[in-house]
Amino acid sequence: MKYLVTIIALLISFNLPAQQRSVNYDEEEVPNYTLPDVLVSENGRRIKNAKRWEKIRRPELLELFGQEVYGEIPVEIEIADVIVHEEAGEAYDGLAVRRQVELVFVKDDLELSVELLMYLPKDSGEVPLFVGYNFNGNHTVSDDPDIRLTESWVRDNPSLGIVHNQVTEQSRGVSSDRCPIEKIIEAGYGIATIYCGDVDPDRDNFQDGIHPFSYQLGQFRPGYGEWGTISAWAWGLTKAMDYLSTDADVDSSKVIVFGHSRLGKAALWAAALDQRFAMCISNNSGCMGAALSRRQFGETVGSITKAFPHWFCENLNKYASREENLPVDQHMLLALVAPRPLYVTSATEDLWADPKGEFLSAVEAGKVYQLYGLEGLPVREMPGPDSPVSGTIAYHIRTGEHNITTYDWEQFVDFANTQLTTEK
Ligand code: GTR
Numbered sequence: 001m002k003y004l005v006t007i008i009a010l011l012i013s014f015n016l017p018a019q020q021r022s023v024n025y026d027e028e029e030v031p032n033y034t035l036p037d038v039l040v041s042e043n044g045r046r047i048k049n050a051k052r053w054e055k056i057r058r059p060e061l062l063e064l065f066g067q068e069v070y071g072e073i074p075v076e077i078e079i080a081d082v083i084v085h086e087e088a089g090e091a092y093d094g095l096a097v098r099r100q101v102e103l104v105f106v107k108d109d110l111e112l113s114v115e116l117l118m119y120l121p122k123d124s125g126e127v128p129l130f131v132g133y134n135f136n137g138n139h140t141v142s143d144d145p146d147i148r149l150t151e152s153w154v155r156d157n158p159s160l161g162i163v164h165n166q167v168t169e170q171s172r173g174v175s176s177d178r179c180p181i182e183k184i185i186e187a188g189y190g191i192a193t194i195y196c197g198d199v200d201p202d203r204d205n206f207q208d209g210i211h212p213f214s215y216q217l218g219q220f221r222p223g224y225g226e227w228g229t230i231s232a233w234a235w236g237l238t239k240a241m242d243y244l245s246t247d248a249d250v251d252s253s254k255v256i257v258f259g260h261s262r263l264g265k266a267a268l269w270a271a272a273l274d275q276r277f278a279m280c281i282s283n284n285s286g287c288m289g290a291a292l293s294r295r296q297f298g299e300t301v302g303s304i305t306k307a308f309p310h311w312f313c314e315n316l317n318k319y320a321s322r323e324e325n326l327p328v329d330q331h332m333l334l335a336l337v338a339p340r341p342l343y344v345t346s347a348t349e350d351l352w353a354d355p356k357g358e359f360l361s362a363v364e365a366g367k368v369y370q371l372y373g374l375e376g377l378p379v380r381e382m383p384g385p386d387s388p389v390s391g392t393i394a395y396h397i398r399t400g401e402h403n404i405t406t407y408d409w410e411q412f413v414d415f416a417n418t419q420l421t422t423e424k
Contacts, residue, residue, distance in 0.1 A: 019205055024297055024350050036328060038335050038367055041301050050339075050371040061336060063273065064328045069288065070269050071227035071313030071385035073235050075214040079242055080106040084286040085115075089146055097122050100138075100148055103243055107213045114325045116240060119181050120190040120249050124212045128254030128420055129190035130412070131240055131262040132281075133233060134179075136162065136171060137195045144174030153201040153208065178260070180406045187413045190250060192240065196263060199236030200229045204310040210235065218292035228312040230288075233266035238274045245276065253279050254420045258412065260404040261353075262311065265289035272336035278420055279341040282334075283404045286310070286353025292330055292361045293323045298354040301326070310375055330357075334365035334393070341419035343394040343412055348385050350402040356382060362395050369393065390415055 024030070039047045039057065047057045064073040081104040086210060089098040099118040104111065117138040121127055136154055139147040153165045161170025184191050196202060200209030206221040210232050214222065222228070227235070237257055245252035256279040259267030264285030271280035282290045285300035288311070302320040305312060319326045334342060344362045346355030359382045366376020375391035383389050386407070388396035394415045398407055 005311075021334050023299070023303070023352070027297070027356070030295050030297050033292075033296075034323065035292065035294060035331060035364060038332050038364065039371075042327075047371075050279050053338075053368060053371050058336065061328060061332050065269070065272065065333060065336075066231075067225040067313070068315045068319075068327060069312060070231040071222060071232070071315075072225055073214075073231055073273075074222070074226050075107055077107065077210070077213050077235075077239075079103050079239060082243060082378045085148060086146070091119055091144060091146075092185060095122060095182065096120060098144065098146060099249075101243065103239060105210070105213065105239075110213055112198075112210055112213070114194060114236060114239065115150065116192050116243065116337070117141070117146065118190060118192040118247075119185055121185045121188055124188065124249075126249060127188060128252040128256065128278075128416065129192055129244065129250050129389055130184065130195075130256045131192040131237065131244065132258035132260075133196040133199075133237075133266055134175060134193050135196065135263070136160065136175065137167045137197075138193055138196075139167065139172045140175040141173075141179050141193055142176050145172070147172070150195045150198065152195060152197045153203075154195075154197055156203065159360045164306075177403050177406070180409050183406070183409065184413065187417070189413065189416070192244065194236060194240060195238075196233055196266070200232035202229060202262070202310075204308075205309070209286075222313065226313055228310055228316075230262070230266050230269055230311045233263065234270035234273055235269035237277075238265065241274060241276050252276070256281065256412075256416055256420075258283065260284060261286065261289075261356050261402065262308075265275060265311070268333055268337070271340070271342075272333055275340070277340070279343070280337045281343045283345045283408055284347055284350050284353050284402050285344075286350070286358070288330065289353075289358075290330060290334060290361050291354040292358035292364075293319075293326060294329055295354060295357040295360070296323060297357055298352045329361075331361040331364035334361055335368035338365065338376075339374055339392065340367040341392050341394070341415065343390075343415050345395070345408055345411075346397040347402055348397055348399050353402065355397050359395055359397070366391070366393060388415075390418075392419070 083102040086100040137150040161168040224381040257277040258281035260283040266281040369376040376393040
């Protein structure tokens with residue numbers, strides 16, 4: 001049996017890109033590790049109740065993640081203007097209305113537009129709503145012909161019709177299987193999405209997106225403890241929340257922030273920073289998302305800072321192959337969502353994201369939920385595939401590959417139904 005597992009792991013690793021080979025996929029090779037205690041403050045005092053957590057430990061951890069991992073957001077930037085391109089376009093055969101809103105940010109001669117695409121159940125009054133980023137433009141999430149095409153930089157992908165870093169009609173709806181909008185609407189929820197590159201293009205270049213808004217004269221990149229791209233994306237989500245709390249059709253006490261993969265990392269960091277988000281969904285967020293860094297299984301701090309240095313602040317490089325020196329681990333990020341409902345997912349074939357590390361991290365975060373008299377995860381052993389478990393933290397490992405699917409969304413909606421009660 002043991003050999004079979006090793007052979008399967010080897011076979012999987014041969015199919016991976018070079019960057020992901022010579023990576024540990026063997027449970028036996030996971031080093032012994034001790035997690036930093038989420039309930040012991042930096043001066044060694046035990047945190048025994050929610051009040052002390054909120055006053056001492058929560059701010060400490062936010063600062064550590066800010067300084068050493070994602071980078072602090074160094075400026076306050078408010079929405080300068082809201083341009084409503086479409087207020088209530090008919091969508092999904094009259095089931096929904098489509099709203100398209102541009103948030104404009106201005107500083108000196110800098111200007112940035114972030115476009116929010118929303119679908120809301122028709123004539124439903126204030127609704128709970130999911131908000132999260134998409135990877136390639138709002139028009140990719142549905143084949144709805146009326147979604148505006150982004151003019152922002154998008155990574156070239158000729159097979160999707162993305163050429164010269166601009167999208168074309170060809171990519172309309174290409175990611176629609178990642179977000180069953182009709183089902184979400186039928187369940188009584190709204191959904192809002194933003195192209196992540198509107199806020200910060202996903203490339204190693206700090207000259208575009210929101211970053212330059214924070215620069216002093218002569219500065220060309222963020223300082224060592226200042227925002228990388230994930231922090232910029234988290235900032236964008238908090239600005240979306242600023243807008244959503246003014247939208248009369250949204251119940252701003254029930255806004256659920258979600259994200260898949262790199263965008264799941266951003267959703268977690270946004271929920272940690274901004275307690276207005278009522279619930280958080282981390283889908284296959286992996287390394288520097290939900291997964292424990294000290295396990296060194298799949299993607300590691302070393303590999304992620306090499307492949308995607310711009311996602312983090314420069315200080316994180318100190319911990320490449322030195323995970324044991326990190327003052328935090330990712331269970332602490334999950335704990336920063338407490339006491340709000342949190343859903344963490346993995347996928348059976350997504351070993352790169354370390355499913356077990358994501359699960360164990362969620363178990364460990366439960367210690368902070370307990371301070372509020374809540375049960376985090378109700379189990380200590382990882383459940384089998386497609387068997388969701390939930391307390392105030394929920395977890396499932398879906399059969400299949402790294403992705404976000406209708407199955408995942410069905411669980412998110414069920415969980416939200418139980419956690420965010422409908423009466424106000
Ligand atoms: C991978 C990266 C992961 C994950 C993923 C994604 O290449 O190593 O951390 O975020 O990209 O965003 O799809």
